[in-house]
Amino acid sequence: MQSEYRQRREQLMSKIGNGVAIFRSAPTAVMHNDVEYNYRQDSNFFYLTGFNEANAVAVIAPQHPEHKFVLFVQPKDRDKEIWSGYRVGVEGAKEEFGADAAYPIAELDEQLPQYLEQGDRIYYHMGRDRAFNETIIKHWQKSLSTYHKRGTGPIAIEDPAPITYGMRLIKSATELELIRKAVEISVKAHNLAREITAPGRYEYEIQAEIEHIFQLQGGVPAYPSIVASGYNACILHYVENNCQMQDEELLLIDAGCSYGYYNADITRTFPVGDNFTPEQRAIYDIVLEAQLQAIAQVKPGNTFKQFHDTAVKVITTGLVDLGLLSGEVDKLIEEEKYKAFYMHGTGHWLGLDVHDAGMYRFGEETWQTFQPGQVITVEPGIYITPDIKAAEEQPEIDNMWRGIGIRIEDDVLVTENGNEVLTAGVPKLP
Numbered sequence: 340m341q342s343e344y345r346q347r348r349e350q351l352m353s354k355i356g357n358g359v360a361i362f363r364s365a366p367t368a369v370m371h372n373d374v375e376y377n378y379r380q381d382s383n384f385f386y387l388t389g390f391n392e393a394n395a396v397a398v399i400a401p402q403h404p405e406h407k408f409v410l411f412v413q414p415k416d417r418d419k420e421i422w423s424g425y426r427v428g429v430e431g432a433k434e435e436f437g438a439d440a441a442y443p444i445a446e447l448d449e450q451l452p453q454y455l456e457q458g459d460r461i462y463y464h465m466g467r468d469r470a471f472n473e474t475i476i477k478h479w480q481k482s483l484s485t486y487h488k489r490g491t492g493p494i495a496i497e498d499p500a501p502i503t504y505g506m507r508l509i510k511s512a513t514e515l516e517l518i519r520k521a522v523e524i525s526v527k528a529h530n531l532a533r534e535i536t537a538p539g540r541y542e543y544e545i546q547a548e549i550e551h552i553f554q555l556q557g558g559v560p561a562y563p564s565i566v567a568s569g570y571n572a573c574i575l576h577y578v579e580n581n582c583q584m585q586d587e588e589l590l591l592i593d594a595g596c597s598y599g600y601y602n603a604d605i606t607r608t609f610p611v612g613d614n615f616t617p618e619q620r621a622i623y624d625i626v627l628e629a630q631l632q633a634i635a636q637v638k639p640g641n642t643f644k645q646f647h648d649t650a651v652k653v654i655t656t657g658l659v660d661l662g663l664l665s666g667e668v669d670k671l672i673e674e675e676k677y678k679a680f681y682m683h684g685t686g687h688w689l690g691l692d693v694h695d696a697g698m699y700r701f702g703e704e705t706w707q708t709f710q711p712g713q714v715i716t717v718e719p720g721i722y723i724t725p726d727i728k729a730a731e732e733q734p735e736i737d738n739m740w741r742g743i744g745i746r747i748e749d750d751v752l753v754t755e756n757g758n759e760v761l762t763a764g765v766p767k768l769p
């Protein structure tokens with residue numbers, strides 16, 4: 340694996356020319372008092388280093404004669420390690436993570452200038468760690484103040500996003516293996532959830548069984564699991580998961596496992612009891628058709644826009660057929676009337692982040708095209724809000740439709756000739 344991280348750094352170096360790239364580890368986050376949330380490394384930092392400790396800085400300096408990859412890390416400290424766990428330390432950063440040079444993080448201010456002054460620009464993302472943003476600006480200004488004496492040094496700070504987005508968008512074989520493992524665990528969890536769902540059970544019981552499977556296989560939830568019965572499914576990020584499920588309701592489960600830092604993201608919606616009501620079935624069939632048609636658009640050369648427009652068209656047409664929207668389909672789409680029912684995108688890149696790095700469009704006219712190695716979710720939905728105010732504004736919608744929320748979400752790999760639905764192991768036709 341170290342060789343893959345090295346290759347990624349080399350690829351980055353080839354794109355930053357004489358620049359110096361600096362990546363900051365993710366900050367820790369307090370849960371309460373002196374208790375912290377489980378730590379998760381910043382995805383770019385992890386992608387380039389595999390190093391998963393906090394309070395670290397990675398410097399990539401292609402023009403340095405020897406130190407092209409430098410790590411600043413927490414030094415080994417027996418007392419601190421007793422409380423908070425093993426640290427790789429300065430020597431480990433070199434031996435285990437391939438750093439050409441490594442320093443204790445406390446030496447950052449002292450050591451960073453020697454790397455900065457040889458670059459013509461700094462590649463750095465102004466991130467969540469505001470104090471560290473200030474540190475970078477401080478070093479940059481200091482270097483600028485003596486620029487005229489050297490004639491070298493960074494004259495700009497540039498975000499590395501266009502470079503890292505491009506790199507992370509196409510998954511390597513190793514990355515795909517981890518995504519497949521995250522998917523495999525998630526598929527098991529969804530299939531079990533379907534089996535044990537029954538009227539009278541609580542949403543949190545289903546959540547517990549899903550996450551039990553994740554954890555048993557060495558994974559963790561990739562995001563807060565959504566187990567939403569009945570009206571709750573109309574709240575896109577419902578996470579309370581505390582309602583008792585009733586016969587004649589649907590259950591929407593949006594849950595995915597994270598394994599080895601890589602994520603799955605699956606949604607299924609099915610009846611809590613044995614059967615759909617006719618209204619639920621009618622909406623389900625539209626969402627399923629939209630999803631299947633959108634999946635068919637996922638192939639090399641097609642654009643992200645074609646993909647989304649396809650889902651929007653099927654959904655709008657279906658809503659008109661059912662009388663939930665009235666008017667001419669193209670006009671309703673142009674006026675975005677469908678957004679009262681379908682207010683989110685049709686998919687997002689998936690990988691190290693659930694909403695993964697990667698561009699969707701390049702200005703007004705140019706959209707991202709699908710290319711082999713990308714992984715995208717396909718997740719259209721229809722949500723008919725039970726909200727009374729909304730109901731007053733939509734008097735044409737009969738109450739029998741209200742509170743139906745349906746989403747179907749798969750994870751799809753773009754292949755040379757089309758696509759592979761990685762999450763096909765969870766049935767969609769109940």
Ligand code: GLY
Pocket residue numbers: 562593604687693718748
């Ligand atoms: N579960 C988050 C999403 O579907 O985007």
Ligand code: MN
Pocket residue numbers: 593594604605606748
């Ligand atoms: Mn999801």
Ligand code: MN
Pocket residue numbers: 604687716718748
């Ligand atoms: Mn998703």
